[in-house]
Amino acid sequence: MSTIYTALSQCVIRNVGAPTVADIIIYTAVSLCAIGIASSVILYFVARKFRVEEDPRIDRVEELLPGANCGGCGQPGCRGLAEAIVKANSLEGFTCPVGGASTMSGIATVLGLEIDTRLPRIAVARCNGDADRRPRSSHYDGYASCAVVHALYRGETDCPFGCLGLGDCARSCLFNALDMSAGGLPVISEEACLACGACVQACPRKIIELRDKGPKSRRVFVGCMNRDRGASPRKACGAACLGCGKCVKECSFEAIVIENNLAYIDPRKCKLCRKCVSSCPTGAINEVNFPPRKVALETMKFEPEN
Amino acid sequence: MLKTFTLGGIHPAGNKLSSRGAIVPLPLPDQVAIPLSQHSGFPATPLVAKGDRVKVGQLIGAAAGFISANIHSSVSGIVVGVEAVADASGYARTAVIIRVEGDEWDENIGRQESPDRYLSAFSKDDMLLAIQSAGIVGMGGATFPTRVKLSPPPGSHPEWLIINGVECEPFLTADHRLMLEKSRELLIGIRFLMKALGVERAVIGIENNKPDAIASMREAVVKHALGIEVCPLRVKYPQGSEKQLIQAIAGRRVPPGALPISVGVVVHNVGTVYAVYEAVTMHKPLVERVVTVTGTSLARPGNYLCRVGTPVARLIEAAGGLPGDTGKVVVGGPMMGKALVTTDVVVTKGTSGVLVIPRKEARRKPPRDCIRCAKCVNACPMGLEPYLLMTLGEKQRTDDLEAARVTDCIECGSCSFTCPAHRSLLDVIRLGKSRVNQAIHARKQS
Numbered sequence: 001m002s003t004i005y006t007a008l009s010q011c012v013i014r015n016v017g018a019p020t021v022a023d024i025i026i027y028t029a030v031s032l033c034a035i036g037i038a039s040s041v042i043l044y045f046v047a048r049k050f051r052v053e054e055d056p057r058i059d060r061v062e063e064l065l066p067g068a069n070c071g072g073c074g075q076p077g078c079r080g081l082a083e084a085i086v087k088a089n090s091l092e093g094f095t096c097p098v099g100g101a102s103t104m105s106g107i108a109t110v111l112g113l114e115i116d117t118r119l120p121r122i123a124v125a126r127c128n129g130d131a132d133r134r135p136r137s138s139h140y141d142g143y144a145s146c147a148v149v150h151a152l153y154r155g156e157t158d159c160p161f162g163c164l165g166l167g168d169c170a171r172s173c174l175f176n177a178l179d180m181s182a183g184g185l186p187v188i189s190e191e192a193c194l195a196c197g198a199c200v201q202a203c204p205r206k207i208i209e210l211r212d213k214g215p216k217s218r219r220v221f222v223g224c225m226n227r228d229r230g231a232s233p234r235k236a237c238g239a240a241c242l243g244c245g246k247c248v249k250e251c252s253f254e255a256i257v258i259e260n261n262l263a264y265i266d267p268r269k270c271k272l273c274r275k276c277v278s279s280c281p282t283g284a285i286n287e288v289n290f291p292p293r294k295v296a297l298e299t300m301k302f303e304p305e306n
Numbered sequence: 307m308l309k310t311f312t313l314g315g316i317h318p319a320g321n322k323l324s325s326r327g328a329i330v331p332l333p334l335p336d337q338v339a340i341p342l343s344q345h346s347g348f349p350a351t352p353l354v355a356k357g358d359r360v361k362v363g364q365l366i367g368a369a370a371g372f373i374s375a376n377i378h379s380s381v382s383g384i385v386v387g388v389e390a391v392a393d394a395s396g397y398a399r400t401a402v403i404i405r406v407e408g409d410e411w412d413e414n415i416g417r418q419e420s421p422d423r424y425l426s427a428f429s430k431d432d433m434l435l436a437i438q439s440a441g442i443v444g445m446g447g448a449t450f451p452t453r454v455k456l457s458p459p460p461g462s463h464p465e466w467l468i469i470n471g472v473e474c475e476p477f478l479t480a481d482h483r484l485m486l487e488k489s490r491e492l493l494i495g496i497r498f499l500m501k502a503l504g505v506e507r508a509v510i511g512i513e514n515n516k517p518d519a520i521a522s523m524r525e526a527v528v529k530h531a532l533g534i535e536v537c538p539l540r541v542k543y544p545q546g547s548e549k550q551l552i553q554a555i556a557g558r559r560v561p562p563g564a565l566p567i568s569v570g571v572v573v574h575n576v577g578t579v580y581a582v583y584e585a586v587t588m589h590k591p592l593v594e595r596v597v598t599v600t601g602t603s604l605a606r607p608g609n610y611l612c613r614v615g616t617p618v619a620r621l622i623e624a625a626g627g628l629p630g631d632t633g634k635v636v637v638g639g640p641m642m643g644k645a646l647v648t649t650d651v652v653v654t655k656g657t658s659g660v661l662v663i664p665r666k667e668a669r670r671k672p673p674r675d676c677i678r679c680a681k682c683v684n685a686c687p688m689g690l691e692p693y694l695l696m697t698l699g700e701k702q703r704t705d706d707l708e709a710a711r712v713t714d715c716i717e718c719g720s721c722s723f724t725c726p727a728h729r730s731l732l733d734v735i736r737l738g739k740s741r742v743n744q745a746i747h748a749r750k751q752s
Contacts (some may be wrong), residue, residue, distance in 0.1 A: 138647045141670045143730035148737050153647060154396030228390075228398070 057111060058082045064106045065096060070174055072097040072196030086111070097194035120213045121195040123178070123188050127163040127207050128223035128239035128284060130183030134159060150204035158236035161225040163207055172202035190217055190289070212267045216289065220270055220277060223286040227260040234282070241284040247276035308514055310540035311550040314687040316720045318476050318543055318641065320515055324600045325479045327608035329487055332624055334409060338381050338615030339391045339401040340366065344654040345443040346450050347373035352402060358385045363412035363591050366402050369441070375451045375655075376441035377402075380593035380613035382410040393654075394637050396647040404615070416588040433502045433586055440585035441655075442592050445577030446470060446546065447638060449656035452578055456502050458567045465570035467500055467508040468555055469579060471523070472539065472546035474513060475639025478659040480596040481576040483609045485512065485519040488580055489526035495583030497531055503572055509535040510576075511555050513545060543641065544718035548573045550687050562714050577658070597653055599625040601662030603632065612653055619649035621660050633668025636661040641719045671728040682721035682731055688714045692721035692731045699738030704745050707738045713746075715739050 019027070061082040069077040073096055075084050085094050091113050096103050101120065108114065134157045140149060146168040154160040165184030177192035178199055186199070186208070199208045207225055224241035226233040233240035243261030255269035256276060265276070265285070274293075277285045343349035350367030354360060360379040367377030383406045390398035428436075438453040458464050469492075473481040485492065496508050512520050523536045537555055544550055549560045551573060558569040566573055574582075577595060584590040593614055600607040605626025612621060618637065622628050628635075628649070636643040637657050682692035690711055698707045712735060721731040 138645075143673075143733040145734070145737070148730075148733045151737055151740060152395065152733070153644070154392070158396075158647075160397050 055086050058086050060110050061085055061107050064103060064110065066098045066103065068098050070098060070196065072194065072198065074197070097196035121210045122190065122193050122213045123195060123199055123208050124211045124219065124221055125163065125186040125188060125208050126221065126223050126225050127185060128286065129157065129159055129162045129237040130181065130185050132183065133238035134162060134236065147204045159226055159233070159240065161205060161227060162237065164205065168202045168204070169199035169208060172198045174198060214267065214272065218272055218290055219267070219288045220272055220274060221265055221286055222263045222284055224262065224284045227262045229261045239282055239284050242282060244281065246279045246281065247285060250275045250279040308538055308540040309554050310542050311545060311553040311687060313689050314685050314720060315542040315544065316685050316723055317541070318723060321476045322479050322482070322515070323477065323602070324598050324607040324609055325482055329483050329596050329609045329611050332610040332612040332616065332621065334381060334406050334613065335616045335620045337386070337403065337405050338613060339403045339652045340377060340380060340615040341391065341393060341399050341401040341652065341654055342367045342377055343399055344377065344449060344614070344656060345375040346448065347371065349400065350374060350377045352388050352400070354385045354388070354402060356385055356387050360385060360404060361410050361412045363415045363593055373451060373454055375443050376439060376591070378441055378591040378593050379404060380615050381406045383407040392648065392651065394644045394646060394651050415590050428586065430502055430504070433498055436586045436589070437582055440581070440591040442578060442581045442585060443655050444575055445581060445595060445655060445658070446575035447642065447656050447658055452574070452582070455572060455574070462567045463570055464503045464505050464567060464572050465507060466556055467496070467503055467505045468551060468571055468573045469496055469508065469510040469576060470546055470551055470573055471510050471512040471519065471576045472551060474543045474546040475641055477600045477661050478598045478639050480598045480609055480658050482516050482519050484576050484580055484596055486522050489522045490530055491583045492576060492579050493526050493531040493534060494587070495579035496534055498582055498586050499574060499579065509537050509555050511537050511539050511551055513541045514538050515541050544687055544716065544720065547687065547716050547718060549716065562711060592655055595655065595657070597621060597657055598659035600659060603629040603664045604662050614653060614655060616653045617649065618646065618651050618653065618660050621653070622649060622662065629662065629664070631665050632662055633665035634663040636663060641723065642717065673729045674727040676729060677727055679726060681724045681726065685720040685724040687718060687720060688716060690715060692735060695738060696729065696731045696734045699734040704741050708742045708745070712739045712742050
């Protein structure tokens with residue numbers, strides 16, 4: 001340092017008049033170097049002082065995630081999910097609908113965690129009240145949104161719990177897995193649905209449930225949300241769960257409970273025997289992806305007595 | 307130049323078909339269903355069970371908390387059940403169902419004004435107690451318990467009592483008829499309210515399309531209650547909204563999110579004043595109200611004094627029956643009323659009218675794209691930007707909605723009314739507003 005200053009001072013002494021071009025170049029270079037060195041020292045200490053400790057595992061987890069940033073996991077993008085997983089240091093309750101089980105097991109290996117052994121899930125719509133079974137009692141011609149109708153009145157049919165049929169769920173689906181049928185009910189594609197849960201959030205009547213996909217995609221579930229008692233569900237819809245309890249009696253595995261006049265089948269206890277399906281007097285219980293039944297005498301026995 | 311509010315507003319056709327029809331008592335129905343929640347706040351707790359015998363005016367539901375109201379039987383008869391019954395929105399709400407037998411009134415209720423229960427014989431507390439036990443709520447439609455409005459929070463100073471006789475909704479004439487036929491009683495009621503609030507100044511706001519009501523009230527003021535002002539107002543919807551009325555009459559602006567008491571004003575509806583008069587002078591609870599039954603297709607539009615819990619169907623029968631080409635039956639006015647799913651829905655304390663709309667007029671025109679004409683912005687009486695609120699609501703941008711003051715919306719429907727592209731502005735804004743309110747509530751909880 002001192003030699004530089006000596007050289008500089010000599011230059012200044014020698015050229016008392018206007019500086020030459022060479023002088024200007026030298027001054028510039030030297031002063032820039034000085035500023036650079038000073039800044040690097042300052043930055044070094046600032047960086048030490050304000051260093052952010054970040055878990056390196058977050059980056060590694062993020063690399064494994066698909067990077068779609070769809071928000072289907074409920075976190076703000078893939079980075080958000082990675083941060084949440086590392087922070088919780090557990091995979092419980094976290095799932096990547098796009099990457100699926102392979103991604104999650106990859107993350108589990110990286111973090112040395114147990115894999116969440118949750119079975120793949122799928123959205124199911126718990127309403128069977130299509131146009132034939134559930135007659136319309138009023139006509140709505142306002143803004144086409146289930147949320148608006150739900151806030152306004154009970155809807156075009158007499159069922160205050162059932163599907164409103166205007167497709168808020170279909171619009172919310174980012175994977176084109178959900179369409180409205182001609183009868184006005186949501187139809188969910190087995191292949192396309194990634195169980196991200198967007199439709200569950202979008203439905204103002206909470207009809208859609210994320211359910212275990214089941215072995216060979218076979219599922220048995222109650223296709224009704226009507227919690228009313230007495231005659232009103234039957235009047236409103238031909239496929240309503242009346243809370244009669246026949247299915248509960250029929251079930252050998254205690255998989256069915258009735259709460260608020262509505263049956264619910266626990267997918268973990270259900271052994272897919274399908275006895276409840278034929279016992280239901282209104283046909284409110286759905287079976288999906290089973291091979292066609294052999295018409296047997298025992299199913300005839302459970303026809304409703306009218 | 308007559309007074310009115312400054313910002314926005316619209317001029318729908320008045321259609322006051324029933325303004326010449328005197329108030330007629332409706333014959334008692336065979337059965338009534340009295341909902342336990344006819345007010346904003348907590349539903350009342352039922353006090354009767356199936357099989358009980360009740361009289362008119364007997365307490366059948368007790369107020370559950372401060373912001374709640376008592377519910378009284380409007381008929382005498384036998385309780386058939388306490389069951390869920392569809393309300394105006396079609397959703398089930400608990401109601402006491404009573405089969406009517408005779409018309410036996412509770413002994414404590416005078417059917418006529420008793421002289422000793424008149425004027426200054428009452429203290430402020432007597433009156434508040436009478437109003438509270440009578441279960442009186444705001445009868446303009448908001449059904450906020452009147453007792454709560456009469457107890458200003460500590461530190462506030464009520465200066466003005468404004469009586470809302472505006473009735474700016476087209477078609478409705480219930481308040482108009484009350485002002486014509488019960489001018490004297492209303493003035494007594496106003497003096498009760500003035501005393502209960504401790505205010506010196508009371509103004510009755512009436513729109514200029516009811517010159518007979520203005521004249522009648524002015525005449526009554528000269529006779530009975532000098533000092534109370536009658537203020538004619540320029541016709542403009544939604545002048546009957548509390549904040550707009552305060553601005554029109556007192557020239558004061560209620561800040562967003564604040565109550566009128568913050569600018570020293572309390573507003574009560576004409577119907578409420580009449581109920582207060584009856585409660586104080588006759589000890590009569592709120593069991594009946596005037597309902598306008600109207601519509602261009604009805605044979606006999608009119609104003610009926612009917613018991614709370616009467617099915618709407620009975621009112622329509624009295625007005626000449628439901629015409630065959632009916633498209634909608636609306637409770638309330640055409641601007642803010644609610645279309646019914648069934649005419650079994652009953653009259654509640656807040657039901658000001660029943661409007662029958664023919665099919666041709668009921669149909670909504672198909673919506674088209676926004677053409678950016680800004681008519682909705684000019685019409686909004688709260689100075690909001692409805693087109694923007696609708697877009698934000700469709701995109702569910704709750705934070706932006708809150709920043710755009712969606713919570714100020716009074717849901718008057720001026721924007722939808724004025725939109726040349728027939729967009730359902732209010733439907734979406736109302737949904738966005740409820741989402742914002744939920745978010746605010748969640749934030750307060752955490």
